[in-house]
Amino acid sequence: MIDSPPMNTTTDIAKENAHVSNELNVLVVGMPNVGKSTLLNALRNMGIPGPTSKALRTSASPGLTRALSTRLKLSQEPLVYSFDSPGVMLPFLGKGTLGAERGIKLALxxxxxxxxxxxxxLAEYLLYRLNLLNPATPAYLSVFxxxxxxxxxxxxxxxxxxxxLHMLKRGGECDTERATAWFIRWWREEGCALSANAPFLGQSLPGPPESGQASEPADSAFPHQASGAQSGGWGFDFQWKLSAADLASMDTSDGGAQLVQREMERVIDEFTERVESEIKEGENVSATQQKKRGKEERQAKRERRVQEMLARRRSGKG
Structure with a gap:
């Protein structure tokens, strides 16, 4: 939940299950390079009083964690330990545009x-998504x-x-190859966090302009659209658009936390429905795997027919 920090949630679970065990062990599993080790280091800093050293190594490149880690203490009271694990990659990202887009997101x-x-x-897709996320003042404008x-x-x-960036070749020609590599590196090291700043948490939200009133200039974190709606989000998979009616009815006493919680739940529900649809339509299986499955099914049918034929012969009915 938004109003319950991750460490508090973990220790609450440990306390609720103290009658089962005097310690809680947490296994962290996820895609490569999404910040599993970084998350555990942060939770350790929150859960252990006083200065703590970074217990798990982190890297900007995937594959640094290659084996299940030793136990890492996250909390002294109650006792909470965690295990870090190597990244788990999906065997197939999906078919068509959706699968290609997932691959680009992972590459970024x-x-x-x-x-x-x-x-x-990658640069073309990144530019497109940053413009989509914040049309008025996309995060890359901070560079210019x-x-x-x-x-x-x-x-x-x-x-x-x-x-x-003064990346010029001889004769003054722009070195766009170097600029492209820099843009991608900027996104990984700085731009992702810059564009993911909560647009309204901890601050009051401007309402839509009243009839006859001129619109205010777009805010750098949360652009004010001409229709009175606002758009924003965190990253590429958690985005929202608020209508003028949403803004008018919003409770801003919590800094918009309830709205963020609502949008998170909406995104999770939509993702779950999309995955279920892909499974139903067979979109989550590659052509190679489909051929392999078909071959295995045909082999299984042949084996069943042979077993049935042998059974009939033994019974004298064959």
Missing amino acids: IAGIREGLYVDET APGTPPTDDVYDFLDMLARR
């Missing part, structure tokens, strides 16, 4: 091996001079970026 956070996607493709307008043209953007 270095969740899969470098070189599987062309950097220019104040007053620089957004752009949806990746070639213009990379030229602008190369000039801004």
